[in-house]
Every structure is written in C-alpha cells, then in structure tokens.
Amino acid sequence: MSDTELEFDASRDDHAPGDASPEAAGQLALSYSIGLFLATLLTIASFYVAAEHVVWAPSVPVALCVLAVAQMGVHLVFFLHITTGPDNTNNVLALAFGILIVALVVFGSIWIMDHLNHRLMPMAAVGQP
Amino acid sequence: MTAEFPASLEASRRRLQDPHALGRGGHARRPAVGLGHGDTGPAAKRILVGYGFWIFLLSDIVMFSGFFAAYAVLQGATAGGPSGRQLFDTRRVAFETAFLLASSFTCGLSFVAAGARRQLWTQVFLLVTGFLGAGFLALELSEFIGLAARGATPQRSAFLSAFFALVGCHGLHVTAGLLWLGTMMAQVFVKGFQPTVFHRLLCFNLFWHALDIIWVAIFTVVYLMGAG
Numbered sequence: 001m002s003d004t005e006l007e008f009d010a011s012r013d014d015h016a017p018g019d020a021s022p023e024a025a026g027q028l029a030l031s032y033s034i035g036l037f038l039a040t041l042l043t044i045a046s047f048y049v050a051a052e053h054v055v056w057a058p059s060v061p062v063a064l065c066v067l068a069v070a071q072m073g074v075h076l077v078f079f080l081h082i083t084t085g086p087d088n089t090n091n092v093l094a095l096a097f098g099i100l101i102v103a104l105v106v107f108g109s110i111w112i113m114d115h116l117n118h119r120l121m122p123m124a125a126v127g128q129p
Numbered sequence: 130m131t132a133e134f135p136a137s138l139e140a141s142r143r144r145l146q147d148p149h150a151l152g153r154g155g156h157a158r159r160p161a162v163g164l165g166h167g168d169t170g171p172a173a174k175r176i177l178v179g180y181g182f183w184i185f186l187l188s189d190i191v192m193f194s195g196f197f198a199a200y201a202v203l204q205g206a207t208a209g210g211p212s213g214r215q216l217f218d219t220r221r222v223a224f225e226t227a228f229l230l231a232s233s234f235t236c237g238l239s240f241v242a243a244g245a246r247r248q249l250w251t252q253v254f255l256l257v258t259g260f261l262g263a264g265f266l267a268l269e270l271s272e273f274i275g276l277a278a279r280g281a282t283p284q285r286s287a288f289l290s291a292f293f294a295l296v297g298c299h300g301l302h303v304t305a306g307l308l309w310l311g312t313m314m315a316q317v318f319v320k321g322f323q324p325t326v327f328h329r330l331l332c333f334n335l336f337w338h339a340l341d342i343i344w345v346a347i348f349t350v351v352y353l354m355g356a357g
Contacts, residue, residue, distance in 0.1 A: 014172055016179020018240075018335045025241050032237035039230055043345075047223055050353035061354050068349035072342050079233060079338040091183060098187035102194040109198035 015087040018080050035078025042071040175328060182332040186339045189302075193343055196295040197350060204355070206287035213288070213355030216281055218272070222352040225268045226344065229303075232261035233341040240334045246322055252314055258337070259310050262303055269300050292351065299347055302340055309333055 020028045046067045049055060055063050076082045082091055171177065204213070239254030273293070276282075283293040313333050316326050 014176050014180075016176045016331065017183045018338065019175065019179050019331055020244065025245050028244070029238065029241050032234055032241070035237075036230065036234040039233075043226055043230065046349060046353060047219065047226075050356065051219065064349050064353050068345050071345050075233075075338060075342045075345070079237060079341070080335065090180060094180075094184055094187055098190055101191045105191070105194040106198045106201065110201050113202040 014090060015081075015083075015085070017082060017091050020081065031078050031081065035074055038074045038078065039071055042067050042074065046071075174324070175331070178328040179331055179335070182335055186335060190339065190343065193295075193298070193346075196291070196298055197346065200291040200295045200351065203287040203291040208286040208288075210286040210289065211279070211281050213292075213351070216276060216279075217352050217356040219352060219356050221268055221272055222348050225265050226348050228261045228265040228268070229341050229344050232258045232265070233338055235261065236334055236337045240330060243317070243322060243327065243330050248317065248321070251317055255310060255314050255317075259307060259314075262307050262310070262337075266300060266303055266307070269296070269303075273297075296347060296351065299340070299343055302343075306333075306337055306340060309336070 046064055049060060049063050049067065076095070082088060082095060084092065172180075235254045235257045239251050239258060242250035242254055276289075281289055283290045310333065313326075313330060316329065320326050
C-alpha cells in the first residue's frame with residue numbers, strides 16, 4: 001500500500017474540495033465531462049442571449065446573471081466537487097461565508113454609490129448660479 | 130465504495146453500512162484517527178492542505194469582489210471617452226472563454242491521471258492545460274494592446290481604470306497559475322507522485338478551477354453586459 005492510499009484511509013470522514021480517492025478515477029473523469037458539457041451549454045446560452053434578441057431587452061442583464069450563477073454552480077459541483085454531504089460541511093460553511101462577504105461588498109457598493117450619484121448635483125450644474 | 134482499499138476491515142464495514150458517516154456523532158464508537166474529531170488529533174494532512182487552500186481561494190474571491198464592485202460603480206464614468214459598447218469584441222471573449230473552460234477540463238483530467246499514477250498522461254494533460262492558458266493570455270494581451278493603440282488606456286477614464294484593474298488582475302492570476310503549472314510539471318517529473326507533490330497538484334487544480342469561476346463572472350458582468 002503506497003503512502004497516498006494510506007492517506008486515503010477509508011475511515012476518514014472529511015473531504016477536501018476537489019479531492020477524490022485514486023480508485024474513483026472513472027467517477028472523477030465522468031464528473032469533469034458532465035461539468036464541461038453543462039458549462040459549455042450555459043456559456044453558449046449566455047453569449048446567445050447577449051447577442052440575439054431572444055428575450056425582452058431590459059431582462060437581458062437578469063438572464064445573464066442567472067446563467068452566470070448557474071455556471072458557477074456547475075463549476076463548484078462538477079469541478080470542485082463541493083457537495084451537500086456531511087463530509088463537506090466545512091467546505092460549504094466556508095463557501096457560504098465567502099458568498100456572504102462578496103454579496104455585501106458588491107451589492108452594498110452598488111446600492112450606496114447609486115444613492116450618492118442621485119443625491120449629488122450633476123457636475124455641469126455645480127458652477128451655475 | 131467497495132472499490133476503495135480500506136485500511137482495515139472495520140473501516141470497510143463502516144463504509145458499507147454508513148457510507149456518508151451519518152452516525153459519526155453517535156456515542157457507540159470512538160472517532161477514527163485522522164478525522165480531526167474528539168481526541169484523535171488533527172485531520173490528515175491532505176484534508177488540511179486542501180481545506181486551507183480552499184480558505185485562501187475564498188479570500189482571493191473576496192478580493193476580486195472589491196474589483197467587481199469598483200467596476201460596477203464606475204462602469205458609466207467614461208469621462209467622454211470610449212464606452213464598453215465601442216471597445217469590447219465579443220468574438221474574442223468567446224474564444225478566451227472556450228480556452229479557459231477547456232483548460233479547466235484538461236486540468237481536471239491531469240488530476241485524474243495523477244491519481245492513477247500515470248506520469249505520461251499527467252504531464253500531457255498539464256502541458257495541454259498550459260497551452261490553453263497561454264492561448265487565453267495571448268488573446269487577452271492582444272486585446273489590451275489593441276485598446277491601448279486606440280487610446281483606451283487606464284488613464285483615460287475611471288471606467289477604463291476599473292476595467293484594466295479587474296481584468297488585468299485576473300490575467301495576473303492566470304500568469305501566476307502558468308508559472309505554478311510549469312513548476313508542478315518539473316516536480317512531478319523529478320520527484321514523482323510523493324504525497325507532498327500530490328497535495329500541490331490538488332491545490333493547483335483548485336486554483337485553476339477558481340480562476341475559471343472568476344472568469345465566468347468577468348465575461349458576464351464586464352463583456353456581455355458591457356457590450357449589450
């Protein structure tokens with residue numbers, strides 16, 4: 001038994017992100033293939049929605065955001081192998097905290113700066129009497 | 130689950146009866162060594178390394194969220210200069226996306242090959258990953274040079290400053306990833322599949338996939354929304 005197989009003691013419970021036992025190579029390759037297929041579909045859908053007028057124009061950004069979030073989910077599940085299993089609790093908790101901070105930073109900035117823009121006078125009007 | 134080679138019959142029995150270790154919190158049995166539970170000491174090195182790197186990647190994504198926020202806020206601040214609609218070439222972005230997605234896939238395959246101890250295939254898939262990554266970088270560089278030639282430099286407007294900061298930061302990450310990839314190819318060649326080398330391959334794999342996730346956000350927010 002080699003070193004890595006010893007490290008891969010079947011009695012261990014936790015699972016590192018993106019990791020898999022050497023014996024599960026077939027499953028791993030299948031998971032990457034499914035991920036590639038789904039991600040390609042979603043990417044093509046994104047570019048198609050942006051280029052052609054298939055959806056109502058004001059809803060395009062929303063559609064693009066939905067497709068992007070879906071593709072990030074595909075990457076997380078099929079490439080990084082983040083699952084909902086008990087061996088993944090730590091990974092999911094860390095991810096949830098990361099998403100919280102990202103959401104706070106991005107939406108907080110957009111929200112606050114948008115309000116500031118509305119409240120400030122246009123630059124052209126500043127010099128006028 | 131039966132395909133794994135358990136360290137002991139007891140571990141095998143546990144794995145079969147309780148594949149997801151749902152009963153690990155029970156009082157009936159002691160936690161096994163290497164789980165990080167109870168008084169059995171820290172988790173195995175492989176789990177610690179992977180988890181630690183996961184935390185780093187998440188903090189890296191948090192850093193990127195700052196650049197994304199700056200870009201979203203400054204998107205309209207073109208100061209009379211060119212806007213994204215006039216600058217962005219969606220065709221080039223589609224090729225960049227295809228390169229990066231394919232490289233993510235081959236990177237995963239290199240990890241499969243490394244798990245199976247196949248020196249040749251590991252090197253081949255790492256090399257293909259490197260070429261695809263280099264192709265992505267070449268496209269991005271030619272885009273930046275083209276923009277600069279048209280006067281769209283970071284100094285031109287707040288929009289362009291935010292654009293070059295965000296996309297350039299991702300490009301720098303890809304460059305660092307390529308250097309890391311070359312190092313890993315050399316280490317796999319010289320040292321073979323030692324546990325430490327394997328841990329580094331795991332981390333590199335995570336890093337490369339995370340770059341692709343960030344690129345998904347970039348091509349959506351910056352290019353598709355900017356060009357539309």
